[in-house]
Amino acid sequence: MAGTTSSVGNETLVVVGTGNIQNEAALAVRGVKITGWTEVQIRCGVETMPWSADLIATEWQPDRATEVTINEGDACQILIGSDPVITGYVITVDREMTLDSHSVHVAVASKSIDLVESAAEIATYQLNSMNALAIIRKLAATAGISVYPVNGAGNVDIQIFSIILSETAHEAIERVCRLANCLFYDRPDGNITLAPVGTTVIQGAFAQGRNVEAARVRASQAGRFASIQAIIQGTIFLTQPPTSSDYVSEFVAKTKPVNAIAYDQGVTNTRPWRKMLLPVEGGDDANYDYAKRRVQWESNRRYGRSQVIELTCDSWRDSSGALWSPNTVAQVSLKALKRDGIEWLIVELVFRRDEGGTHCDVTLMPPQAMTPEPILLPLMQNEANRAITSNDAAPLPGGR
Structure with a gap:
C-alpha cells in the first residue's frame, strides 16, 4: 500500500492505500486515513439508527506504509472520497490469520449508538x-x-x-x-x-438502461383495508326498547367519532368488505381531530409500506457528483417494471464494494410510508387542565 496525504476539516490525514480517490472508502482513525479495503458495506437510512459500516481487508500489511493500530472504542470517521458518511466509533475489530493470509474486519457505528x-x-x-x-x-x-x-x-x-x-x-x-x-x-x-418527510427532490435519479443494474418492484394489498374507522371504546348505554331491531345502527352511532374514517381506494374498489376499527385514545381530542389524523395515517402508512422498489445502482453518487442521501425524493424510471417517472422516497442505502465491483443498493417507498404516527398527549397535559390542577390556581371560596 502506498501512502499519501489529504485533509478532512482541519485534520491532516495520512492515506494508506490506493485506488479511485473519489469513490474510495476510507476509515479515518487518529489522523490516519486507511483505504484499500477489499470489502466495504456502509448502511444508512431514515429508520436505521445508528448508521453503520463493515470494512474488511484480506491482506493487512501496515508495515509497508505507516503503522496503524485500530482498537475497539476508537473515535473514527468513514469517508467516501473526501465526503464523510459516518462519524462515530469503532465497535468491533476481528483479526484472523491462516498459514498464508492475514485479515482484519472492522465494524463501525455512528455516534447515535449511545x-x-x-x-x-x-x-x-x-x-x-x-x-x-x-x-x-x-x-x-x-x-x-x-x-x-x-x-x-x-x-x-x-x-x-x-x-x-x-x-x-x-x-x-x-x-x-x-x-x-x-x-x-x-x-x-x-x-x-x-x-419533515422528503426534504429534496432529485430529477432523473434512477433510470433503467442508465444507472440501474437490477431492480425489484413489490405491489401488495397485504395488511391494507378498504376503510379504517375510529371508534369510542367504553360503556355503551343503548336506549332502544328490547323489541327493537336497530341495536346495531345505534351502537355504531354511539361509538364512532364524527367523520373519523379513512379509505384506501386501491382496496375499496376491489374488496370493500375489508374494514378495520381503531379505538380512540383517551385524552383531550377536541372535535376528534386526532382520531381523524390517526386513521388517515394508518391508511397511508399501510399503503406506503405495501409499495417498494429495491434497486441496485452502479454508482455511489448521483449525476451531480453528490453521494446518495436518505430522506430524498428520487425520480425513478423502470418502464419494464411498470414504474415510470414516479417520485418515491429513498428509505435506505447500502454502499458496498466487493469482488463484483462498486454498487449502491437503494430501497424506495412512497413518502406516506415514512410519515410519523401522530400521538395524542395524555390527559391532563393540555394548558387548561394544567391551570386547573396547578398549585397556583385561584383558591375556592372559603379558602378551600
Whole structure:
C-alpha cells in the first residue's frame, strides 16, 4: 500500500492505500486515513439508527506504509472520497490469520449508538413548557450529539413531557418526534437531522438502461383495508326498547367519532368488505381531530409500506457528483417494471464494494410510508387542565 496525504476539516490525514480517490472508502482513525479495503458495506437510512459500516481487508500489511493500530472504542470517521458518511466509533475489530493470509474486519457505528443503547439520564425526568426541538436537543446532548432542524422541524410546543425511567434516549426522542410530526436520523458528521418527510427532490435519479443494474418492484394489498374507522371504546348505554331491531345502527352511532374514517381506494374498489376499527385514545381530542389524523395515517402508512422498489445502482453518487442521501425524493424510471417517472422516497442505502465491483443498493417507498404516527398527549397535559390542577390556581371560596 502506498501512502499519501489529504485533509478532512482541519485534520491532516495520512492515506494508506490506493485506488479511485473519489469513490474510495476510507476509515479515518487518529489522523490516519486507511483505504484499500477489499470489502466495504456502509448502511444508512431514515429508520436505521445508528448508521453503520463493515470494512474488511484480506491482506493487512501496515508495515509497508505507516503503522496503524485500530482498537475497539476508537473515535473514527468513514469517508467516501473526501465526503464523510459516518462519524462515530469503532465497535468491533476481528483479526484472523491462516498459514498464508492475514485479515482484519472492522465494524463501525455512528455516534447515535449511545442514544439507541444507553438510558436517557437528565437532571429531571419531567420537562415543562418546551418545544419538541429543545427536548430532543436536551436528550441528544447526553451523548455529545447536536440536533439540526430542517424547514422548521420540531417547532411544536409541548407543555409537559415525561421520560420513562427505563427507556433509552432514542425511545424518548421517537415519542417527541411523533408529537412534532417529523423524522430524526443520523448526519455524516455524527449529529442528528430533524426533518419533515422528503426534504429534496432529485430529477432523473434512477433510470433503467442508465444507472440501474437490477431492480425489484413489490405491489401488495397485504395488511391494507378498504376503510379504517375510529371508534369510542367504553360503556355503551343503548336506549332502544328490547323489541327493537336497530341495536346495531345505534351502537355504531354511539361509538364512532364524527367523520373519523379513512379509505384506501386501491382496496375499496376491489374488496370493500375489508374494514378495520381503531379505538380512540383517551385524552383531550377536541372535535376528534386526532382520531381523524390517526386513521388517515394508518391508511397511508399501510399503503406506503405495501409499495417498494429495491434497486441496485452502479454508482455511489448521483449525476451531480453528490453521494446518495436518505430522506430524498428520487425520480425513478423502470418502464419494464411498470414504474415510470414516479417520485418515491429513498428509505435506505447500502454502499458496498466487493469482488463484483462498486454498487449502491437503494430501497424506495412512497413518502406516506415514512410519515410519523401522530400521538395524542395524555390527559391532563393540555394548558387548561394544567391551570386547573396547578398549585397556583385561584383558591375556592372559603379558602378551600
